[in-house]
Amino acid sequence: MNQPHRARRVLVFIAVLALVGAACGSSRKSGGGGSTTTVAGGGGGAAVSDADCPPGQGSVGVNGDTITIGTSLPQSGVYAAFTAILNGEKSYFDYINAQGGVEIPAGSGTKYKIKLVDKDDAYDAAKTVTNVNSLINDSKVFSLFNVVGTKNNLAIRDTVSTDCVPDLLIASGAVQWGNPKFPWLIGSELVPYPLEVQTFVNYLKQKKPDATIAVLAAADDFGQSYVDTLNELVKGSSMKVVQVQHYDPESTDPAAVKPQVTSLAATHADAFLLAATLLGCPNALNAMGDAGWKPIVYMSGTCVSKVLFTLAGNNANGVLSVTPLMDPANPANDSNAAMQLYKSSVKQYAPKADTTDGIVGYGWTTAALFVKILSLSPKVDRVAVMNAAHALPSVKDIGLQIPAATWTTGPNDNFIGETFQMITYSVSAGHSESVGDLIDDNGKTADLSPKSLLNS
Amino acid sequence: MISRRQAQIIGLVVAVIVLAVLLVLPHQTGTTSTLRWAQVLYIGIAAMGLNLLTGYNGQVSIGHGAFFGVGAYTTALLMHNEGWQFLPTLVVAAPVCFLVGVVVGFPALRVKGLYLALVTLGLAVLFPDLTKRFVHATGGTNLVSLTRAELAPPAWVPLWVSGEGRDDQWAYYVTLGAAIVLVIAAVIIVRSRFGRALIAVRDHEAAAETVGINVAQVKVLAFAVSALYAGIAGSCAVLVTHIANAEKVNTFQLSIEFLVAVVIGGTATVIGPLLGAWIVVFLQHYISDDLPNHVSSLGPLKRVLGEPAASPAIFGILLILFVYVLPDGVVGGARRLYARLTRSRRTRAPAVPPSPTPLTT
Numbered sequence: 001m002n003q004p005h006r007a008r009r010v011l012v013f014i015a016v017l018a019l020v021g022a023a024c025g026s027s028r029k030s031g032g033g034g035s036t037t038t039v040a041g042g043g044g045g046a047a048v049s050d051a052d053c054p055p056g057q058g059s060v061g062v063n064g065d066t067i068t069i070g071t072s073l074p075q076s077g078v079y080a081a082f083t084a085i086l087n088g089e090k091s092y093f094d095y096i097n098a099q100g101g102v103e104i105p106a107g108s109g110t111k112y113k114i115k116l117v118d119k120d121d122a123y124d125a126a127k128t129v130t131n132v133n134s135l136i137n138d139s140k141v142f143s144l145f146n147v148v149g150t151k152n153n154l155a156i157r158d159t160v161s162t163d164c165v166p167d168l169l170i171a172s173g174a175v176q177w178g179n180p181k182f183p184w185l186i187g188s189e190l191v192p193y194p195l196e197v198q199t200f201v202n203y204l205k206q207k208k209p210d211a212t213i214a215v216l217a218a219a220d221d222f223g224q225s226y227v228d229t230l231n232e233l234v235k236g237s238s239m240k241v242v243q244v245q246h247y248d249p250e251s252t253d254p255a256a257v258k259p260q261v262t263s264l265a266a267t268h269a270d271a272f273l274l275a276a277t278l279l280g281c282p283n284a285l286n287a288m289g290d291a292g293w294k295p296i297v298y299m300s301g302t303c304v305s306k307v308l309f310t311l312a313g314n315n316a317n318g319v320l321s322v323t324p325l326m327d328p329a330n331p332a333n334d335s336n337a338a339m340q341l342y343k344s345s346v347k348q349y350a351p352k353a354d355t356t357d358g359i360v361g362y363g364w365t366t367a368a369l370f371v372k373i374l375s376l377s378p379k380v381d382r383v384a385v386m387n388a389a390h391a392l393p394s395v396k397d398i399g400l401q402i403p404a405a406t407w408t409t410g411p412n413d414n415f416i417g418e419t420f421q422m423i424t425y426s427v428s429a430g431h432s433e434s435v436g437d438l439i440d441d442n443g444k445t446a447d448l449s450p451k452s453l454l455n456s
Numbered sequence: 457m458i459s460r461r462q463a464q465i466i467g468l469v470v471a472v473i474v475l476a477v478l479l480v481l482p483h484q485t486g487t488t489s490t491l492r493w494a495q496v497l498y499i500g501i502a503a504m505g506l507n508l509l510t511g512y513n514g515q516v517s518i519g520h521g522a523f524f525g526v527g528a529y530t531t532a533l534l535m536h537n538e539g540w541q542f543l544p545t546l547v548v549a550a551p552v553c554f555l556v557g558v559v560v561g562f563p564a565l566r567v568k569g570l571y572l573a574l575v576t577l578g579l580a581v582l583f584p585d586l587t588k589r590f591v592h593a594t595g596g597t598n599l600v601s602l603t604r605a606e607l608a609p610p611a612w613v614p615l616w617v618s619g620e621g622r623d624d625q626w627a628y629y630v631t632l633g634a635a636i637v638l639v640i641a642a643v644i645i646v647r648s649r650f651g652r653a654l655i656a657v658r659d660h661e662a663a664a665e666t667v668g669i670n671v672a673q674v675k676v677l678a679f680a681v682s683a684l685y686a687g688i689a690g691s692c693a694v695l696v697t698h699i700a701n702a703e704k705v706n707t708f709q710l711s712i713e714f715l716v717a718v719v720i721g722g723t724a725t726v727i728g729p730l731l732g733a734w735i736v737v738f739l740q741h742y743i744s745d746d747l748p749n750h751v752s753s754l755g756p757l758k759r760v761l762g763e764p765a766a767s768p769a770i771f772g773i774l775l776i777l778f779v780y781v782l783p784d785g786v787v788g789g790a791r792r793l794y795a796r797l798t799r800s801r802r803t804r805a806p807a808v809p810p811s812p813t814p815l816t817t
Contacts, residue, residue, distance in 0.1 A: 076744075076768055078705060120744055120767070124706045125599060126697045130495075134488045154595040155699045158603040176595040219588060221597040248585075250704045456596040 047411070048183045048386045053164035058381040061142025062112070065101065067380065069370075070117045070135035073148040073171070077122035078252060081278065081307070082148055085171065086118055087346065087353035088363025089146065092399070094349040095341075096371055106375040114371070117141060121152065128152040129159070136165055143168050143385065146188060146366050150174040150222060153185060160184050166386045168373065169366050169416075173302065175225060175449035176456065178414040186389050188366050189324045189398075189407060189417040191301050193222070194229040194448040195441050196322050197273070199422055200298040201233045203320065203435075204271055207296065210238040214269035214295070216260055216284050218249035218276050221453070226275035226300070228450040242267045247280060254283040258290075265291035274299040282311035289315035296320070301420075304432070305358045309425050317427040320435065324420040325365055325400040329356040330431040342400055365399030369407070369416075372398055392416065408442050415445040463794060478632055482625045490621065490628050491696055496730075496737045497631040498692040502710075503717035503729030504642055505685020510715070511723035512646065513678040514658030515564060519576030520686045521710035522583035525702045527553050527687030529587060532600040532700035536593065541610055542630065546691055553687025554680045561679030565672050580711050584702040600700040607698060627695035634692055635730070638685060642726045645681070654678055655724075686714070720778055722785025731786045739774060743767045 050058065061068045075083045093114045096102055101111035117139045119131035128147065135141045136159070143166035147153055150172040160167040161184045169188035170177055173196075177187035204211045215230065217223030227244055234241055245260035257276070261284050264272065272295040274284055281303035288297070289312075298320045306329045309316045326333045333339045342364050343355045353360050372395055374380075377388040394406040401407070405419040418441045423432040446454060482490045506520050530549040534540040560579060564572055587598040594601040609626035645651050653674045656664040665671050694700055713736055714729075721732025744767040782789040 122705075124703070124709075125699060125701045126693075126706065129697050129699060130488075130491065133491065137487045150595070151597055151599045151701065151703075154597060154599055155601050155701065157594070158601060159698070162604050174595070219585070221595065224596075248704070453596045456592075456594070 047390055048164070048383055050164065050383045052162075053383070057164060058383060059142070060382075061140050062380050065111065066113045066115055067142050067374075068115045068117060068139060069143050069145045070119070070132070070139055070141035071145050071147055072119045072121045072128045072131040072135070072152070073146070074123040075118075075120035077124075078250060079123040079148075079278065082171075082359070084353065084357055084359040085146065085148070085363035085366075087350040088360040088365070089367040090116060090363075091346045091349040091353070091360075092364045092367035092371070095345040096367075102371045102374050104374050104380050105378050112374070112380065116145065123149055123152070125149070125151045125155040129155050132156045132159060136163060141165070142380075143382065145169060145370055146171050146363075148172070150176065153177075157182055157185060164382055166382055166389070168386075168389055169370055171366070173417070174222065175415075175445060175454050178446050178449065178454055179456070180414070181455070183390065183414075184386060186386075186409070186414060187416060189369060189401070190362075191322050191324055191417045191420045192415050192445040192449070193225045193275075193300075194450075195418060195420070195439075195445055196298075196301055197226055197229040198233060198441070198444075198448055199322055199420075199439060200271075200273060200320065201230070201237075201239070203298075203422065204239060204296070205237065208270050211270040211296070212240050212242045212267065213271045213273060214242055214264040214267050215244040215273045216257065216264060216276060216280075217244060217246055217273075218280060219246040220249055222277065223249070223275045225450065225453055226273065228453070229448060230273060232448075232450070242269050247276065247284075249277065249280060252279045252283075254286060256280075257284045258287045261287035261293075262291050265293035268293070269295055271296045271298070274303075276300060277302045278308065279311070282308050282316070285312035285315040285319065289313075304423070306354075306356055306431070309427075309432075314427055316425050319425045320422060321425070321432075322420045322422050322439075323358070323432070324402065324405065324417045325358065325361055326402055327423070327432050328358060328361045328400065330429075330433070336403070338397060338400060338403075361400045365401060368399035369395075390414065402438060404438050405440075406442075410443075413443045413446070418442045418445060460798065463798070475636075482621070482628050487621045487624045490624050492737060492741060494624075494628040494631045494692070494696045496734045497628075497635045498689040498696060499713060499717060499737060500730035500733035501631075501635055501638055501692065502686040502689035503714045503721070503733050504638060504726070505682040505689070506714045507718045507721075507723060507725075507729045508642065508645065508654070508685065509678050509682035511718060511725070511728075512651065512654040512658065513675065515675065515678065516569065516573045516715075517576040517679075517682070518573050518708075518711045518715060519560075519579035519583075520682070520714050521707035522579045523553050523556060523683040523686035524690035524693070524710055524714075525583050525587070525700070525707060526556050526683075527690030528694050528700040529591065529600065529690075529702070530687070531691040531694045532602060533591070533593070535606050535694070536600050536602055539606070542607075542691075542695055543610075546634075546688065549687050549691045550684050553690075554684045556687075557680035557683025558676055560683070561676035564679055565675055576711075577708075580707045581704055584704050584707055587702045598702060602694065602698050607695065624696075627692075630695055631692040634688055638688065639726060639730070646726060650674070650677070716775060718785075720775070720782075720785055722787030722789075725785065725787040728785050728787040735778075735786070740767075740771055743770050743774075 073082050073085060074080055093116055097113045101113040103111050117135060121127035121131050146169045148171040153170045161182055167185040170185060171188055173190040173193045175192055175194060177185050215227060217227050230241060243264055245264055247257045247260050257280060274281060274297060276284055277300055281299050301322045304321050304323050326339060346353050346355045346360060373389045374385060377385045390409050392407055392409040394408045396406050402421050407416045407419060409416055421438055422435040424435050425432045481493055502520060502524055506517060509515050509517055527549045530552050531545040534545040534548060563575060567575055591598040593599060607623055613626060653669045656669055657671050657674050661671055717732030717736050718729050720735050722728030
């Protein structure tokens, strides 16, 4: 019997391999462990400077009167529904280019056209890295725009910071974009997740001050940020979190949430916080209906979409959420000039897109906000544009922005989507309706956020 | 017509040329292309490992994305949290993956075929959850994103690896080095007694046992060595992609990509999985990035082929065609071609005497 001998041979081979690795490796610790770049001006303000940037890169991506920008988002796979964002974005850029382009700075008479290069990452962070490297090195983009996903943007955080490429209007409401150590990233007008929770808690304080709350959260950082904020906010009130269940956010199967929701229903809680996204939302609402549970439901703003509401049928009736935008499915908004411009332009430039889909409206609005930031910049330069994004002076009437709302950023405020409307969905009407007045939480996100997430 | 010896010389010349091309490649192309070739190499390494298990030993695994992830996380966490250089992390990552392979290999003794595939699928599903539970890195998530300073090559790396793409060239050459070492190791393994035992167990377990092969040991070792290959691939991937990440969809998709690379390249061949990896990576890149531009002149076809959502479908169709045309992979196809070219040269005298009519007593 020679087996031990054979086994030993394989082990020897591995040992040799290991030794080769050890021999080659230098055991020095790398010099700047964890070094990240540039917070200029001291004082923790969110301004950037080009002190640590590669020289002469400020106007890369500007050729004559064209500014090339890049985005990476899921256009295939489980999250392919986000492709609708691109329809809204491209429609807006086509519209503005047809007007001759964006004037930088406003009133100067110098107009630039916008060219958007899009790449598919199927929501895979590794592909986002590849895409962004290619956008920066091959396509030579001026900036990134509305790259989708929390982890996807965290994965490129160091690259954009050391290359000094603005990562503008990230499509994620995560609080990490408020981290003052990384001023080259800023979130879009999506409502930061902690503000959603606060809105719901405030609503409950009025309607049911002693409410018991059950939570279904996605088993990731997204779901956890809702849970952490909720636990923080109910402290000292008569409200109580009775049960938290987690589900697998990557599964689109209704069965992935059903047992959890059934268990939550058994608590007969008064309120149900749905910290889920995309198909997780209608699946959970349907499971809730099946269980005969009728709580006050709050659903993450990331689920506000006619398509998702429709999938939940009657179970979506009365569901609460928040949105920074007018609902394109609500006929009451059709008289609004901004809404009319949106619908006619999307029909013209992206005939296949569904103009009543809130996701298309989000893309349109985010593109409009990007153009606004460019026009606020004194010149076409990466540092100048990034600083313009960090100094939004209460901008109004951006795309489908709610008419009375303003968006503001400043030295101690890195969050844009802090003015928004609470809404409730009506199945019979087929669209959402406003609940209460416009909520203005400007400057409050950082205080509400779990510090472990904000500074990580 | 070519003789066997001539064929060997041609093979050697081709190998030298390929190696030479691979060595100078980063100096001739841009960063993106360099990194894409590095991706070919690390997927090829993992596929080679899977091939030792599936091709040579007949154990199907669709969970190799998990071993890949174990290697990636080991390397990324050591570099990110402990400030290690890349190469020493291999010393830890390789044995760790080997041991995980041993642990997973034991249950594999009890289940076979489809059932084993399901067990390994469970591994691919479980792994992302484990990382979410235990890893809190960049932004508080299970993503480990490395900074450029952490990824920088050590100072002793020669200057001809230089300039703006120094990090990327370093990533490429490290992966190439690992691939060369592991190809040689695979050749040695396959030609050793252990290699023959792998094949014997695959072809007839009972017969292998009767001639004195310790079937259990061979199977577990096959899993372990295979996991080690996948783990080193994962470690190299950290240098290339700058991150370690685990989501169910990606872990599963990676596992499938390895399997596809093995099947396309040629099962139970050493070099096949590398060729397969090259085809998988470049085909996917071509379909999703270049094809939509090329078809823009085709009018109505653009509506179908230009859709990003169509790219996985096109990839799938091409895979089916590929397997249909070359059922034994690229290397298998090349062997058949070689056999056809040399057939007329060889003496027709059969090596094995024609089998006599079976005795029916």
